[in-house]
Amino acid sequence: MKILVVDDEADVQPLFLQRFRKEIRSNEIEFSFAQSGEEALHYLHEKQSEVVLILSDINMPGMSGIELLTHIREDFDTPPPPVVMMITAYGDEENHRQAMEKGANDFLTKPLDFTLLKEKLKTFTEQ
Amino acid sequence: MHIFLFIAIFLLLRRIIKVIKFTPLRARWSSVLNIASGVMWLVFYLNAQEVKEPYDMLVSVVFLAGVLYYFKKNPDFDMMRFYIESHYPLVIVTFIDVIAEIFFSDFVDKHEVIFVMAILLSFSWIFVRWASSKKQEEEFRAINQQNVILDKLVAERTAELTKQKDELQEAVKLLQTTQQQLIQSEKLASLGELTAGIAHEIQNPLNFVNNFSEVSMELIDEMGEELAKGDTEEVMAIANDIKQNLEKIRHHGKRADGIVKGMLQHSRSSSDVQEPTNVNNLADEYLRLAYHGLRAKDKSFNAELVTHFDDALPLIKIVPQDVGRVLLNMFNNAFYAVQQKQKKGIVGFKPTVEVSTVKIGQFLEIKVKDNGIGIPEEIKDKILQPFFTTKPTGQGTGLGLSLSYDIIVKAHGGQIDIDSVEGEFTAFIIKLPL
Numbered sequence: 001m002k003i004l005v006v007d008d009e010a011d012v013q014p015l016f017l018q019r020f021r022k023e024i025r026s027n028e029i030e031f032s033f034a035q036s037g038e039e040a041l042h043y044l045h046e047k048q049s050e051v052v053l054i055l056s057d058i059n060m061p062g063m064s065g066i067e068l069l070t071h072i073r074e075d076f077d078t079p080p081p082p083v084v085m086m087i088t089a090y091g092d093e094e095n096h097r098q099a100m101e102k103g104a105n106d107f108l109t110k111p112l113d114f115t116l117l118k119e120k121l122k123t124f125t126e127q
Numbered sequence: 128m129h130i131f132l133f134i135a136i137f138l139l140l141r142r143i144i145k146v147i148k149f150t151p152l153r154a155r156w157s158s159v160l161n162i163a164s165g166v167m168w169l170v171f172y173l174n175a176q177e178v179k180e181p182y183d184m185l186v187s188v189v190f191l192a193g194v195l196y197y198f199k200k201n202p203d204f205d206m207m208r209f210y211i212e213s214h215y216p217l218v219i220v221t222f223i224d225v226i227a228e229i230f231f232s233d234f235v236d237k238h239e240v241i242f243v244m245a246i247l248l249s250f251s252w253i254f255v256r257w258a259s260s261k262k263q264e265e266e267f268r269a270i271n272q273q274n275v276i277l278d279k280l281v282a283e284r285t286a287e288l289t290k291q292k293d294e295l296q297e298a299v300k301l302l303q304t305t306q307q308q309l310i311q312s313e314k315l316a317s318l319g320e321l322t323a324g325i326a327h328e329i330q331n332p333l334n335f336v337n338n339f340s341e342v343s344m345e346l347i348d349e350m351g352e353e354l355a356k357g358d359t360e361e362v363m364a365i366a367n368d369i370k371q372n373l374e375k376i377r378h379h380g381k382r383a384d385g386i387v388k389g390m391l392q393h394s395r396s397s398s399d400v401q402e403p404t405n406v407n408n409l410a411d412e413y414l415r416l417a418y419h420g421l422r423a424k425d426k427s428f429n430a431e432l433v434t435h436f437d438d439a440l441p442l443i444k445i446v447p448q449d450v451g452r453v454l455l456n457m458f459n460n461a462f463y464a465v466q467q468k469q470k471k472g473i474v475g476f477k478p479t480v481e482v483s484t485v486k487i488g489q490f491l492e493i494k495v496k497d498n499g500i501g502i503p504e505e506i507k508d509k510i511l512q513p514f515f516t517t518k519p520t521g522q523g524t525g526l527g528l529s530l531s532y533d534i535i536v537k538a539h540g541g542q543i544d545i546d547s548v549e550g551e552f553t554a555f556i557i558k559l560p561l
Contacts, residue, residue: 111334
């Protein structure tokens with residue numbers, strides 16, 4: 001399963017790679033990273049079919065996570081549509097409502113609970 | 128003829144009595160002078176009865192001269208000197224007459240009219256002088272009175288002015304205290320705006336610290352497992368990861384530390400200590416704080432941040448928290464301007480805030496540009512004034528730009544220029560001397 005992680009913080013990359021060390025080694029999960037909404041869209045245009053799940057931060061300079069979500073739902077709606085999980089440091093109602101309205105599959109708050117994330121990923125892969 | 132001399136003496140005594148009537152001299156002199164008047168008439172009587180012509184005249188003139196000499200010598204009668212001196216011609220003329228009668232009686236008899244005329248003239252002279260001295264005295268008194276009134280007025284005015292000066296000084300002191308308080312509250316207000324930004328900025332590194340330490344613990348467990356398996360290569364890889372993680376923990380810890388330090392610096396009363404500062408770092412730090420501060424308040428807000436930093440910029444001696452406050456203020460204004468424009472719902476509008484630094488000659492230039500609502504022409508010259516704000520009540524103190532002006536122009540000898548087209552863009556250009 002290929003997961004695209006979108007976050008403007010570069011250190012998210014080693015964190016994910018280490019947190020999912022076992023999964024990566026056993027080839028269960030493969031990660032790609034993008035540091036902005038624009039980069040993520042660019043990546044999706046190239047390799048849309050490979051990406052099964054997208055984890056995106058909401059608060060990023062330039063294109064926000066919500067905007068990225070809107071683009072994904074508009075431009076990449078060929079079935080099966082990718083699962084999109086939104087992540088934000090501001091875990092408030094407004095962000096949650098907006099994300100769900102724009103078609104997010106799930107909503108997570110920072111700091112990320114990786115155990116919870118792993119469980120969620122499991123449910124999505126089982127589906 | 129000697130009667131004239133006695134009349135003169137009598138009038139002189141009377142007048143002196145009259146003049147000193149309302150002065151402290153009266154108590155000392157009035158009885159003496161009254162006795163003198165009586166004595167005078169006694170002398171006159173005896174002189175008329177017992178002394179033969181022309182010696183009666185001699186007695187009279189000596190008596191007059193004696194009285195004049197006495198008054199002249201006494202400093203109590205200095206103010207009457209002018210009047211006393213007016214008797215001199217009478218004394219001199221009478222004396223000449225007496226001498227002439229004694230030694231040249233024939234000559235005198237022949238020209239008696241001239242002598243009589245001379246005595247009468249010098250007698251009248253006394254009255255002429257008296258009249259004019261009286262007039263002078265009145266004028267003098269009037270002037271004196273005016274002087275007294277003027278002195279009093281001047282004293283009153285002086286007291287009034289002194290009082291006003293004291294009041295003004297008090298007011299100035301009060302104003303200075305208020306100004307200090309206002310500056311402090313403006314700092315606190317901007318700190319308040321910053322709080323959300325700061326919270327976000329600190330939360331991120333803290334998350335990394337927590338995450339990397341957690342993942343490192345997991346890695347150590349895994350390392351144990353690999354060791355048991357005997358996979359040395361994998362153990363080495365894990366150890367390397369752990370080392371990297373520790374490095375990351377340190378990095379993010381320092382990042383949070385820097386933010387807290389910056390926050391403390393910002394809220395602290397300005398120490399006015401200039402220190403070599405990297406303006407690029409300062410601008411970048413405050414740009415992020417301002418952005419996250421606004422984002423925390425308005426979640427839907429998003430803007431593109433563009434930075435053009437001149438890497439060859441030298442360190443510059445400034446008070447970093449003061450200039451930081453200016454930058455923060457300008458970023459806040461820039462974000463506010465693009466936010467207002469975004470609310471108008473213009474199609475295709477992409478909020479952009481741009482900060483650039485460059486060295487031009489002996490100046491370092493920091494430019495903060497936004498593509499927001501711009502500044503209307505009619506308020507351009509007002510925006511640096513204290514308390515001027517276009518923001519709704521409660522959203523701006525109106526002191527931000529005025530304080531910025533004080534910090535850049537007055538404290539750092541720099542310059543602030545404003546370039547703006549309403550509805551298009553606004554650019555604040557700060558120039559700091561190297």
